[in-house]
Amino acid sequence: MDTRRDFLQKLGISSLVLPFMPLSGLATTKTEKLYDGPVLRVAIMGLGGYGTRVAEAMKSCVKAKLVGVISGTPSKIKDWQAKYSIPEKNCYNYENFDEIKNNPDIDAIYVITPNALHYDQVIRVAKAGKHVICEKPMAVNAKEGQEMIDACKKANVKLLVGYRxxxxxxxxxxxxxxxxxxxxxxxxxxxxxxxxxxxxxxxxxxxxxxxxxxxxxxxxxxxxxxxxxxxxxxxxxxxxxxxxxxxxxxxxxxxxxxxxxxxxxxxxxxxxxxxxxxxxxxxxxxxxxxxxxxxxxxxxxxxxxxxxxxxxxxxHITHQTVQMEEMAGIILEGKEPIVPVNxxxxxxxxxxxxxxxxxxxxxxxxxxxx
Structure with a gap:
């Protein structure tokens, strides 16, 4: 089945017909079908500068959607709720986000926090049964990195890293x-x-x-x-x-x-x-x-x-848009990227x-x- 992403790859990457048009700016044509496949529902943990960049890029995604936030700053949560139409039930702080295990509306957490926090947060997300996308470096040393991998395997969730x-x-x-x-x-x-x-x-x-x-x-x-x-x-x-x-x-x-x-x-x-x-x-x-x-x-x-x-x-297409589209394909469809991001x-x-x-x-x- 042709998808919007397939169409973009054919036009935007292979033939370079539309080299700088954002994903959201393409009109539907007779050869394109609106994407009707699975969508990865993502919560972002860490609402700083890069988290904002990812959120903005995801506006153009069709396979991934921002649906939740995790932050230690209540005012940021309120701002993001208004800006990205995020429901109250999908908002968490660093103390209570383990409760996300009971939320069927969130599939994956993108951890975008300081490096040394990744270890504990990724393991907690895995224990909550959610797929993990973690910014790089994944951890502060290889010992922690291996333990994060082991925790995700034990929980049967995917661990991807933000190699855009x-x-x-x-x-x-x-x-x-x-x-x-x-x-x-x-x-x-x-x-x-x-x-x-x-x-x-x-x-x-x-x-x-x-x-x-x-x-x-x-x-x-x-x-x-x-x-x-x-x-x-x-x-x-x-x-x-x-x-x-x-x-x-x-x-x-x-x-x-x-x-x-x-x-x-x-x-x-x-x-x-x-x-x-x-x-x-x-x-x-x-x-x-x-x-x-x-x-x-x-x-x-x-x-x-x-x-x-x-x-x-x-x-050039916004890196984080392409990354989130492709990572959705990896998690939901079992796609294998040319260069691994696991x-x-x-x-x-x-x-x-x-x-x-x-x-x-x-x-x-x-x-x-x-």
């Missing part, structure tokens, strides 16, 4: 080209991710809430990006940390880390993760037969890229981050087994 780039059209085109052999044997990857952070009092600079610093927030993009662009799992890592302002970047909160990884084929990678350098959002992949460059590579878009064959021209995928990034911190601390080359 795994659905981004230009990113997927680079992966397709690599799989088709267009770059030849991959030799080198470079990933640069960073920005100069603002408010020194924010939670991202609080070790107890963030679990680290720039690496947990922005460096993870370069780690994950190298894995899907190189197409292999790294086998070793080395790292060097630089800290110029210990008053802002306190113990356990990394300011800038340079790190390197090696892959089984012999490909090597170089990375820069920073909270003190602007304009870092670039991936560069080099093979024996060609290259791919993306800059910006992970921002909210539009992503820009080129290869030795020319500019990448795939359309807990096991996120656990690999956490293992690498653990090793990077250890390498930076010890100065040693740390073997990886993912």
């Amino acid at each position: 780039m795994h659905f981004e059209p230009k990113t997927l085109e680079v992966i397709r080209l690599r799989n088709a052999g267009e770059f030849g044997k991959i030799m080198f990857f470079q990933g640069q991710c960073g920005f100069k952070i603002g408010d020194p009092a924010q939670w991202r600079l609080n070790k107890k809430l963030a679990g680290g610093g720039a690496m947990m927030d922005i460096g993870i993009y370069a780690i994950n990006g190298s894995r899907y662009m190189v197409g292999e799992e790294p086998v070793w890592v080395t790292a060097q940390e630089t800290k110029t302002n210990p008053q802002i970047f306190k113990e356990g909160v990394d300011e800038t880390i340079q790190f390197q990884m090696g892959f089984p084929s012999g490909a090597v990678a170089s990375y820069l993760s920073s909270y003190n350098i602007n304009y870092l959002d670039r991936f560069y992949l080099v093979g024996e037969k060609g290259f791919a460059e993306m800059q910006p590579s992970t921002g909210y878009g539009p992503i820009k890229g080129r290869t030795h064959k020319g500019e990448l021209t795939q359309p 807990g096991e995928e996120a656990l690999k990034d956490l293992k690498i981050i653990d090793a990077i911190y250890l390498a930076a601390k010890t100065g040693k080359k740390i073997p990886l087994k993912l």
Whole structure:
């Protein structure tokens, strides 16, 4: 059965007929049927800036719908109720959200809270019998990540992680080209991710809430990006940390880390993760037969890229809209994404981050087994 999403993929992604028109702006045509399949009913936990971005993007979804909220701030709940027509019975706080197990109108919870809170909240959601979408990093270390995976498996619910780039059209085109052999044997990857952070009092600079610093927030993009662009799992890592302002970047909160990884084929990678350098959002992949460059590579878009064959021209559609549509398909229809977004995928990034911190601390080359 044709669906609205199928139609958009045919027109918006394959033929690029409507490259920048939002999903909600497309009129029904004779070849399109209004979507009448299952809809993933989602509650967002954490009503901050990114939670708002996801909520706005979901207005254009047809397979996913925002139906509930979880927040510790009553005024935010009231605002979201009015803005998104959320019924009172679907509103919870951090103390009582376990009661969501008795609410048949909510299928999944999207956890968008500070990193260190994910562990407890995801496990509680799983015990409540709801599917989980968790922002990255999934946890603050691999031990917690594994326990979250185990809890979701025990509860027989899905655990997905907010890797929006795994659905981004230009990113997927680079992966397709690599799989088709267009770059030849991959030799080198470079990933640069960073920005100069603002408010020194924010939670991202609080070790107890963030679990680290720039690496947990922005460096993870370069780690994950190298894995899907190189197409292999790294086998070793080395790292060097630089800290110029210990008053802002306190113990356990990394300011800038340079790190390197090696892959089984012999490909090597170089990375820069920073909270003190602007304009870092670039991936560069080099093979024996060609290259791919993306800059910006992970921002909210539009992503820009080129290869030795020319500019990448795939359309920009709001990342969070595509992500939620595709995740609805994964949860409700058993779809398999080109690049995984499950807990096991996120656990690999956490293992690498653990090793990077250890390498930076010890100065040693740390073997990886993912």
